[in-house]
Amino acid sequence: AVSTAPPVTSTVETQELRRLGPLADLVIQRLLVGDLVAASKFGTGKPIDDPVREQQVLDAVRAQAGPLGLDPEATVRFFQDQITANKIVQRGLFDRWTRHPGQAPTTRPDLNLIRQRLDELATRLLTELVSTKDIRKPGIACQVRLLVAQQVGAAQHRLDRLHRQALDTGVASIC
Ligand SMILES: C=C(O[C@@H]1C=C(C(=O)O)C=C[C@H]1O)C(=O)O
Secondary structure, three states, X not given: OXXXXXXXXXXXXXXXXXXXXXXXXXXXXXXXXXXXXXXXXXXXXXXXXXXXXXXHHHHHHHHHHHHHXXXXXXXXXXXXXXXXXXXXXXXXXHHHHHHOHHHOOOOOOOHHHHHHHHHHXXXXXXXXXXXXXXXXXXXXXXXXXXXHHHHHHHHHOOOOHHHHHHHHHHOOOOO
16 A cells, blocks of 8 residues: 655654754845845945945844843844845946846835835844844755755746846855
């Protein structure tokens, strides 16, 4: 007879391997918001880099990290990577839309609303950093989980080259 029960060990192992999945997914969600940021700025003369806003983002996560049991400086480094990743997306899209104006967005989303979304994602990222703290110690186990999470996430979200490149930066300090 053919067994219909799932192979228990491999299920547990699969779940184990996917433990960085939610964190990678949030990193992807944040860099996808970069598409909206780019659309809000493109053609307005507004620069991609906004050092004042970046400092606000980093100050906020630094303040939240300690009480959550996270290392403040490591947390700041992680969010610096998220900002760099976001700007990779923005620069890539600006470049694409300049070369192919037909692909440029025709509506301009409100940057203030987009920033609220980024603030919400920051809170969720911090929560996920806390729940994955024990498995993010440097080593092969973390790297394998990260590779799985990154590849699965990139496939699920159908990321193109530009967004995969940004994802590499976004996950750089996870392990
Ligand atoms: C996303 C923006 O663009 C850049 C990236 C930021 C980020 O990833 O948080 C912050 C400021 C800008 O340098 C923005 O202006 O809000």
